[in-house]
Amino acid sequence: MLGCPCCDSAGRRSLLRGALGLGLACAAAPAPAQILGGAPRRIAIQRLQTGESFDGIYWQDGRYDREALQQLDWVLRDPSMEEATPMDPRLFDVLAAVAQRMEASEGYEVVSGYRAPETNAARARESRRVSRASLHMSGMAADVRLIGRESMGMARLAAEMQIGGVGLYRRDGFVHLDCGPARRW
Template sequence: MQRRDFLHRGVQWGMALALAANSPLSVAARRDTTLTLMNTHTGEQVKATILSNGQLQASELAALNRVMRDHRNNQQMAIDPDLYQQMAALQQLFGKSAPMEIISGYRSPESNAILRATTSGVAQKSLHMEGKAVDIRIPGVSTRQLQQAALAMHKGGVGYYPDSGFVHIDTGKVRHW
């Protein structure tokens, strides 16, 4: 299969997943949604069932929030459950058993300011500070494949950072860079 065909098929899979994720039949059929994460800075891992029988699981979300905390100062906040749903959809799409790697989850305003001063491409009003953004990679999945799948969901922002080896997704307006 040629690279172009592979990417096109990946976009089709992503669109199918996005459409299926919003259908009432799919919601009824898919009762449990599990997400497995690993923070690349702390090495912490968690496997959590965020939805069970159609209900958000508060204790499982709290475990995910802990792994998604600002590793620079250990501050954490409640992450938008819709972001976790996007992440779970991507993980499920690629069918990977290895944890999704978190490069940057929640960022305190202080950490965001430090990163803005030392790194290019960090937004002053970053959605990371609101618990609505994450920078991720999935072992065994190319950054381009992950970006294409995230774009196909048509949910929030998608940033492509091939040189740094990650994709940014968020629950803000639909846009990409």
């Protein structure tokens, strides 16, 4: 019988080494907020399915603008369910940081934002490429195109930045960006 990794000393040491390694990895990667600095943060997005858009400042004077976040939540809602959820504001920081590094003045086209669990489950049944534990269901991910930019270049730059998850869907012409742990596929 295996012991609990938190209770036996060998497991505890292994767990602590793993936590330390994760902490060092996180400390080494810059947070999107560090990249963006203290200036007002702006984002421009258009939801392809609805035609709705947001173009404005979502963070200034050291805090997120609650009204702007509510507008972004609605634009990024699950259009098949007409269901919105509070999106993680760090996602907007990731999007803004990538656009800034690409020196893009154009906005994002959003292919997919928040997904209700039912929508995600239906998509997972249709395609092996859809995770059953997708961060889209937590309001932490968006599948996007940056107008006028190659998806491969955007994915490569975002992966180098190590500020969240990056998935390149070359055939479909979009990039998955999220504010979860840095990883790529």
